[in-house]
Each structure stands twice: as C-alpha cells, then as structure tokens.
Amino acid sequence: MVGLQLDRLTARYGSEEILREVTTPRFPGGQVVGLLGPNAAGKSTLFRRIFGLLKGGGAVCVDGAESSRPIVYMPQDTGANAALTVYESVLLARMQGRRLKVSDEDLDRVDATLAELGISEIAKRELGNLSGGQRQMVGAAQALVQQPEILLLDEPTAALDLNRQIGFLALLKRIARDRGMLILVALHDLGHALRFTDQAMLLQSGRLVDCGPTASVITSDTLWRVYGVKARIEPCSRGVPQLIVEMPD
Ligand SMILES: Nc1ncnc2c1ncn2[C@@H]1O[C@H](COP(=O)(O)OP(=O)(O)OP(=O)(O)O)[C@@H](O)[C@H]1O
Numbered sequence: 001m002v003g004l005q006l007d008r009l010t011a012r013y014g015s016e017e018i019l020r021e022v023t024t025p026r027f028p029g030g031q032v033v034g035l036l037g038p039n040a041a042g043k044s045t046l047f048r049r050i051f052g053l054l055k056g057g058g059a060v061c062v063d064g065a066e067s068s069r070p071i072v073y074m075p076q077d078t079g080a081n082a083a084l085t086v087y088e089s090v091l092l093a094r095m096q097g098r099r100l101k102v103s104d105e106d107l108d109r110v111d112a113t114l115a116e117l118g119i120s121e122i123a124k125r126e127l128g129n130l131s132g133g134q135r136q137m138v139g140a141a142q143a144l145v146q147q148p149e150i151l152l153l154d155e156p157t158a159a160l161d162l163n164r165q166i167g168f169l170a171l172l173k174r175i176a177r178d179r180g181m182l183i184l185v186a187l188h189d190l191g192h193a194l195r196f197t198d199q200a201m202l203l204q205s206g207r208l209v210d211c212g213p214t215a216s217v218i219t220s221d222t223l224w225r226v227y228g229v230k231a232r233i234e235p236c237s238r239g240v241p242q243l244i245v246e247m248p249d
Contacts, residue, residue, distance in 0.1 A: 001028060004060070008021040009057070010056045010058055011045050013045075017206065021058065022058070022206075029176075032176050034193040035185065035186040035187070036203070037204055047073055050184075051152060072143050074143040076154040082126060086122050086124070086126075089127055090142055091110050096146065119138065132159040133161060150183075153185040194214055194241045195240060199212060199214060200212070202226060219233065
C-alpha cells in the first residue's frame, strides 16, 4: 500500500520563505490526514510543493505506489471552463496522462464517480452555469475519477452546505479505507477534522507545530497557542469528541 513521508520540505515565493523544513512521519494509504492551520499558515503551499508545482529543498518520499503518477491535487479554486459540460470536464480529467482513446471503462468510471458524489443529475450542465457548491463537487469528481493513490484536497468543503460537507467527508473516509487511498485534506472546520480524519498535521507560519492522531493534535492548548481561541474538547453522549468554543471577552 502507498505511503507518503515529507522530509525537511521547504518552499519560497521569491525571497520569502514560506515552508520551513516540514518533516512528517510516514502516512500510510487507507487514512485521511487533515492539514490544519490558520489562514496563510502555508497549507496550499505545502500541497503545491508535494504535487511538484513548487520547487524547494527537502524531499517528498512516496513508497509502494503502483502507478507512475500516484498523486492528484485538487486546488482550492478549481476554476471553470465554461465551454465544457460537467461530464466532459470529468472525462477530460480522467484522460489526463492516458492514451487519447476513451474506453468503456473510462466512461463507466466517470458515471460511477458522478453517482458516488451525487451529481449525476448535473452531468449535462455547463460548468460556467453551476453554483459554487456544485463547482466544488465537480472539482472533487475531476480528482477522484483519476483514481489516485494519494489525493490532496485543498478545502474541498468550503462551498458546501452542512449536509454535503458531512456526506463528502464521510465518503472520503470510506474511499480511503476501501481503496487504500491516502487522502490529505486541508480543513478549517476543526470539528469536522476531529470527526473525519485519522491523523492531523498542524501548520503555523510554515512550520509543522504538531502531527499525529487528530485527537492528540486538536487540544485546548494548541487551539489557544495556534489559533488564539479558547475552547475545550469534550465527548458527546455518543463518545464523539466535540469542540466547544468559548466566546471572546
Ligand atoms: N503566489 C504567491 N506569491 C507570493 N506569496 C504567496 C503566493 N501564494 C501564497 N503566498 C503567501 O504564502 C503564505 C502561505 O499561503 P498559503 O496559501 O499557502 O496559506 P494557507 O494556509 O493555504 O491559507 P488559507 O487558509 O488562507 O487558504 C501567505 O503569506 C501567502 O500570502
């Protein structure tokens, strides 16, 4: 099964150093790993660096991959080519790096991905006419249809309503477990992170300040230190950890 480990990764924009020697343990396939941290902490930059869009020091170590291009990245803003339908855009994403000839398996995979994400009914709509949430789901479909071994998702739930946020994150957890995929997902909702991620990486000003099982990373102490928020974590009646935020004075 695939694994990913980051070894002293750095990245800069011009002369400004953004990532400062980010080193992690090996994350194995089958897990969902939350990438957490305040605005401008460097989450998107880390994804770009892992995916190879940015160069820098250190190493992205992938082991156990079966394909030559195991990583797929869904950026925060996936953009929209208005001339394409949803179906065409997802098929186009599927064909990236493959032979030009579309097979029945490719078409089946597009259908299955749209169905899995609950967006089959908008397959024939043009991208330019979609709502923000619909566009975000299509972006997720474009990423998942490629059947990556490692998937990097940058705030994939930011435009989704509560029902779809929960449905989508639960789906990610199932997909990771069932297909042995490693999913790294940047999230601002720490309650969702507690519920849906196995491990978490917490970034602050380009440094990894904590990494490990999510419940050990999201604590009253780190919330105060990193986010400046007073909060406590308590299990609900079903034992699921809940984040209870205190109002600022
Ligand atoms: N193309 C760029 N050129 C120069 N600086 C950039 C560029 N992209 C991002 N930055 C800077 O790098 C830092 C990290 O940005 P990044 O987008 O990685 O943060 P983030 O943790 O994803 O933030 P957010 O939660 O707000 O999306 C910020 O200070 C940002 O202004």
